[in-house]
Amino acid sequence: MTIVWLAATIVVGLGIAYLLARRPDRALPAPRASQPVLAHRQLVTVTGTVQLRGEPLITPLSARRCVLFEAYANLYDTKPGDAEAPRVLVAQLARRAMVPFVLESAAGTIVVDGVEADLELLPTPVLPRRPEREAAFLRDHDRAPELAETAQFEEISIDPDSLVSVRGLLLVEDGGMRLVAHGEQLPLLIGTPRRVPMIVHDG
Numbered sequence: 001m002t003i004v005w006l007a008a009t010i011v012v013g014l015g016i017a018y019l020l021a022r023r024p025d026r027a028l029p030a031p032r033a034s035q036p037v038l039a040h041r042q043l044v045t046v047t048g049t050v051q052l053r054g055e056p057l058i059t060p061l062s063a064r065r066c067v068l069f070e071a072y073a074n075l076y077d078t079k080p081g082d083a084e085a086p087r088v089l090v091a092q093l094a095r096r097a098m099v100p101f102v103l104e105s106a107a108g109t110i111v112v113d114g115v116e117a118d119l120e121l122l123p124t125p126v127l128p129r130r131p132e133r134e135a136a137f138l139r140d141h142d143r144a145p146e147l148a149e150t151a152q153f154e155e156i157s158i159d160p161d162s163l164v165s166v167r168g169l170l171l172v173e174d175g176g177m178r179l180v181a182h183g184e185q186l187p188l189l190i191g192t193p194r195r196v197p198m199i200v201h202d203g
Contacts, residue, residue, distance in 0.1 A: 038107055038198070040172040043182055045189075045199040047165040048105030050158055057097050059157050060140075061126045061133050066157040067101035068190065070094065072123055073137055074152040087150075093141040101158075103166055103179070106197045110177045112166050112188065120191030123154035158190065165194045167201075 038044065056065040072094050076087040098117055103110045134153055135145035158164060167189040168179035181187045 038170055038172065038177070038200070040170070042170045043167070043186070043201040044170045044179075045165050045167040045194060045201065046103060046105045046107060046110060046170075046179065047163065047193045047197045048103035048110065050160055050162050050164060051102040051104055052160050053100050053102050053111065055099075056160070057099055059155055060095060060137050061130065061153050061155050062157070063130065063133065064155075064157050064159060066159045068096075068098040068117065068119075068156075068158040070096040070119065070123060070156040071137065072154045073134070073141070073143075073147075074154070075143070075147055076150050076152070078150050093137070093143065095137070095140070103164075108177060110166075110170075110179055112168070113178045113180050114168075114188045116181070117166075117188035117190050119156060120189065121156050121158075123156045126153045126155050129153065163193045165191050167191075 050067060052067065057067065057069060058064070059066055059069040060071045072092055074089055075091040075093070077090045078085065078087055098115050100111060100113050100115070103112050131148065134148040134151070137153070138145050138147055138151070166179055167186075169182040169186070171178045171180060179188065
């Protein structure tokens, strides 16, 4: 009986060993891509969290604290008493401003050093509406405040603690790192976060 039990144990053990030998290797996680080495005067796109460097801007329509805004008033021509008539855009009033800010990124703290930037972001309607700010915005553009009744107001704002990507020319200096415009042809570009936190562009 002992011999039979021993033989059965050996057979079961050999079977398990055979199955384990045939089992494909467990998939290993892909190695993490090494972070690019950032160097002086590279054109890069960096994703990070916005932090204030100085005093914030205040958006003109929604009164948000920000480092950059674009505000718009879309004015339409409407026919009095005809609610079914399509609205025709006759003018767009705009105002924009930007202050330098800090980007906290995987590469460290980077100062986005500029007062102008192109945006990959789209404006959204301002809600809730603030009639007193709308009227002031129209007056600043020499338009009657009454136009607010048929106007549409939109804004873009980049607020503290928001996550964005910034493309620019990286300057590595004794005092730290800065992103600046790369001449007139390549201004600073701010957009939505990238899946890759740091991208080094050729050229």
